[in-house]
Amino acid sequence: MNKKKRQPHPQFPWFADTGDGNYRNPVIFGDYSDPDVIRHGDDFYLVASSFHCAPGLPILHSKDLVNWQILGHVFQNYPLPGFELPQHGNGVWAPSLRFHNGEFHIFFGDPDAGIFMTKARHPAGPWQPLHLVHKARGWIDPCPFWDDDGSAYLVHAWAKSRSGIKSVLNISRMSPDGAQLLDEGKRVFDGAIDHPTIEGPKLYKRNGFYYIFAPAGGVSEGWQAVLRSSHIFGPYDDKIVLAQGATEINGPHQGAWVETQSGESWFLHYQDRGAYGRLVHLQPMQWVDDWPRIGGYDEEVGRGEPVATFKKPNVGNSYPVCTPQTSDEFDADKLAVQWQWNANFKDTWFSLSERPGWLRLFSVPKPDKTANLWHLPNFLLQKFPAPEFTVTTKLDFSNLSMGERAGLVVTGLDYSNIAVERTADGFRLVKAACKDADTGADTSVEGEVRRLGDFALLRVKVTSGGECHFSYSNDGKKFTMVGKPFVAREGVWVGAKVGLYCLSSRGAPESGFADFDWFRFE
Numbered sequence: 001m002n003k004k005k006r007q008p009h010p011q012f013p014w015f016a017d018t019g020d021g022n023y024r025n026p027v028i029f030g031d032y033s034d035p036d037v038i039r040h041g042d043d044f045y046l047v048a049s050s051f052h053c054a055p056g057l058p059i060l061h062s063k064d065l066v067n068w069q070i071l072g073h074v075f076q077n078y079p080l081p082g083f084e085l086p087q088h089g090n091g092v093w094a095p096s097l098r099f100h101n102g103e104f105h106i107f108f109g110d111p112d113a114g115i116f117m118t119k120a121r122h123p124a125g126p127w128q129p130l131h132l133v134h135k136a137r138g139w140i141d142p143c144p145f146w147d148d149d150g151s152a153y154l155v156h157a158w159a160k161s162r163s164g165i166k167s168v169l170n171i172s173r174m175s176p177d178g179a180q181l182l183d184e185g186k187r188v189f190d191g192a193i194d195h196p197t198i199e200g201p202k203l204y205k206r207n208g209f210y211y212i213f214a215p216a217g218g219v220s221e222g223w224q225a226v227l228r229s230s231h232i233f234g235p236y237d238d239k240i241v242l243a244q245g246a247t248e249i250n251g252p253h254q255g256a257w258v259e260t261q262s263g264e265s266w267f268l269h270y271q272d273r274g275a276y277g278r279l280v281h282l283q284p285m286q287w288v289d290d291w292p293r294i295g296g297y298d299e300e301v302g303r304g305e306p307v308a309t310f311k312k313p314n315v316g317n318s319y320p321v322c323t324p325q326t327s328d329e330f331d332a333d334k335l336a337v338q339w340q341w342n343a344n345f346k347d348t349w350f351s352l353s354e355r356p357g358w359l360r361l362f363s364v365p366k367p368d369k370t371a372n373l374w375h376l377p378n379f380l381l382q383k384f385p386a387p388e389f390t391v392t393t394k395l396d397f398s399n400l401s402m403g404e405r406a407g408l409v410v411t412g413l414d415y416s417n418i419a420v421e422r423t424a425d426g427f428r429l430v431k432a433a434c435k436d437a438d439t440g441a442d443t444s445v446e447g448e449v450r451r452l453g454d455f456a457l458l459r460v461k462v463t464s465g466g467e468c469h470f471s472y473s474n475d476g477k478k479f480t481m482v483g484k485p486f487v488a489r490e491g492v493w494v495g496a497k498v499g500l501y502c503l504s505s506r507g508a509p510e511s512g513f514a515d516f517d518w519f520r521f522e
Contacts (some may be wrong), residue, residue: 005165011519013386014205016066017312017321022439023066023282024309025249027268030324031495032058034094034141034200035269037065037256040104042315044258045071045123046268046280047097047106051380051493052087054078055342057095057106059123062320065258065266065282066312068124070324070337074106074118074127077344085375086343088438089492093159094200094254097123097145104180109131109140110158117144117178126219134181135171136165144178145203145232152176153232155212157199166193169201169214171233187291188234190217195225195238200254213238215253218246221273224252224253227290242269242283245376247306252281252306257292262314267294270358271306274330275466275488276384277495281440284310326385326521330359335380341498342411343377350380358396359516361502363404372415373503374437381499384462384488385521391498392459394476394517395420397452401512403505408458410468412496413438416486418458419472421502422512427452431470431483446483458497 016027034050040264044065050056051071057074077083078091089455095108103119106127110116114135120127133142133154141157152174160166191198195216202213214225223241229235244250255269257454265285270278283306295304325338331350341349364378365483373379393408397420400406407419416433429449434441453474461469466488468475471479502514 003097004168008241012326013389015321016324018342019307019321020308022313022517023312025281025307026271026279027282027322028065028068028152028280029276029386030061030279032060032280033269033270033278033493035268035280036096036143036165036253037203037258038097038099039260040099042261042317045097045104046491047095048518049094049108049493050092050340051089052078052083052343053494054083054090054344056092057108061323062325063317064313064315065260065268067319067322068324069322071124074125075130079130080110080113085377088374088493092151094141096202097466098144098146098177100144100146104384105144107142107144107154107178108474109142109156111138111140111162113137115139115142115156115181117184119178131179133179138165141200143202145205146175146176147232148204151175152178153203154181154185155201155203157214160197166197166199167195167216169198169227171203171211186233188212189214189227189236189238191238191294197222197385198225199521202256203258206287207413209290211292215269216293218251218255219254219278222251222253224255224267224269224294226510228291228373235312237433241292242267242304244299245298245301245303247305247308249281249308250307252283252295255280259286260313260315262316264314268312273495275490275496276387277490281306282305282310287302291471302510324385324493326382328359328519329357330518339380340382342379342381343378345377349378355515357517359519360513361500361516362513363401363406363502363504365504371412371440372434372437372443373409373417374415374434374440376501376503378503379409379497379499379501381411383497384466384495388463390459390461390522391519392457392498393519395456395458396454396515397422397456397518398454399513399515400427403503404501404512406501406514407500408460408470408488409501410460410462410488410496410498412489412491414486414489415481416468416470418460418482420452420456420514426514428452429456429472429482433483433486436514449480449482462498466496487511
C-alpha cells in the first residue's frame with residue numbers, strides 16, 4: 001500500500017464565525033456539557049464534563065469567545081477503581097474553572113466519591129494530580145469563590161440519584177488553598193417550588209452583591225436562574241433571566257458569565273440536542289439594576305431568550321476562523337487531542353510509531369460477561385461536530401488474526417458499526433447494529449460483503465436528525481451502502497460519538513492489529 005497523498009483541507013461542516021463580524025449559535029457544535037469559562041489576559045478558557053471518558057476534563061481555548069480549539073485534557077486516566085471499563089454517566093461531572101493566586105484551579109464533583117480539585121500554572125498543564133477536597137456521596141457541581149478579604153468558599157448542588165435531593169444549593173467555608181472544606185456547609189437556597197432540579201451553581205461577586213448563576217428545570221426544558229444577596233450565606237432573591245421562550249433553543253442554561261477586555265459581559269451555556277449532545281451557545285449580556293439581562297430581552301415577560309446570531313464580542317482585535325479539531329492524518333507521535341477512549345486506556349492498545357503516518361490499533365479482547373459492545377473500553381471516539389457531516393477512514397486489515405475485526409462505529413445507547421473481520425474463509429465486511437445496548441441487547445447483523453481488496457475505505461454519512469448511512473469502497477471512488485440507515489442516539493449524559501475500534505473474540509489472545517491511514521470529516 002502506498003503512502004497517502006496529502007489532501008486539501010475539506011470544507012468543515014460547521015463554523016460559528018460567519019465572517020462578516022457576526023456569529024451564529026452554537027459557537028461550539030460539540031458535546032461540551034456543563035461548560036465553565038474564564039478570561040485570563042487576552043485568552044478565554046473553557047472546561048467541560050468528561051464523565052467516564054479518558055483522557056478527561058477537556059480544556060478549550062479561544063481569543064474571541066466564538067472560535068475555539070481544544071487545548072488538551074487535565075488527566076490521562078481517571079485514578080479511581082472501576083474505570084477500566086466504561087462507567088457510563090459516572091465520573092467527572094460539571095467542573096468549574098477559576099484563576100487565583102497565580103494558578104488555575106479546577107473543581108469538579110464525582111457523584112459517588114466527592115469533590116476533587118487540581119491546579120496548574122497554565123491551562124495547557126501540567127496539572128497536579130487530582131486531590132480529594134471532600135469525600136461525599138451526591139455532592140456535585142462545585143464552584144470555588146475567594147472573597148475580597150481572602151476568605152474562601154465552595155458552593156455545590158446535589159445529585160438526586162445519590163442523595164434524594166435535587167433543588168438545594170449549599171455553601172461551605174473552604175481553606176484558602178482550596179485543599180479542604182472547613183465545615184459541612186449551610187443551605188443557602190431551596191428551589192423546590194419555583195426552581196426544581198437546581199444545579200450547576202457558579203458564584204460571583206459584583207457591586208457588593210453575591211450572585212449564584214444556577215440552571216433549573218432539567219437539561220432539556222429548563223431555564224437559567226440567577227440568585228442575588230448582599231451576604232454570601234443569603235438570603236438570596238431569585239430571578240429567571242434566560243428561557244427558551246419563542247425560540248428553537250431549548251433548555252438554555254448551565255454555563256458561565258465572562259467579561260471581555262472591553263468590559264462587555266457574555267454568557268455561555270449549553271443546549272441539549274439529544275444525539276448531538278450538549279452544544280455550547282454564546283449570549284450577549286447586560287447589567288440593569290444590578291441584575292443580568294441575557295440574550296434577547298423580552299420586555300413583556302421580563303426575561304431573556306437565546307439569540308441565534310449576534311455581533312461578535314469586542315475583544316480589541318480580530319482572529320482567524322477556527323473550530324475544534326476533528327480530522328486526523330495520524331502524522332503525530334501521540335494521539336491528537338480530539339480523541340477520547342471509552343474508559344481508562346492502556347498504551348498497549350495503539351501505536352503511532354510502528355508504522356509512521358498510520359494509527360495502529362491492536363486487538364483487545366471483548367470483556368467477559370458482555371452481550372454486546374456497550375462495555376467495550378477500547379472504542380477510540382470523537383464527538384459529533386455538526387448537524388450533518390461525513391466521516392471516512394482508510395483501513396488496512398491484512399494483519400487481523402482469526403476472529404478479530406476492526407472498523408468504524410457510531411455509539412450511544414444504541415450503536416451501529418461497519419467492520420472487517422477475518423474468518424476461516426478470508427475477510428468479510430459486516431454492518432451490524434444494536435438497539436438498547438445498555439440493557440444487554442444482542443447485536444444484529446444487517447449486511448455483509450465477502451469480496452474485498454487489499455484495503456477498504458469505511459464511511460458514515462450523518463444527515464439531519466442524526467441518521468447514519470454506512471458504506472464502503474475498495475477504490476476510494478465508488479462507495480456502496482451496507483445495511484439499513486441507523487439513527488444515532490445519545491449515551492448517558494453524553495451525545496453520540498463516532499470512532500474506531502479493533503476487537504478480538506472473547507478470551508482470545510491479543511495478537512493481531514489493524515492500521516488506519518487517516519480519519520477525515522467533511
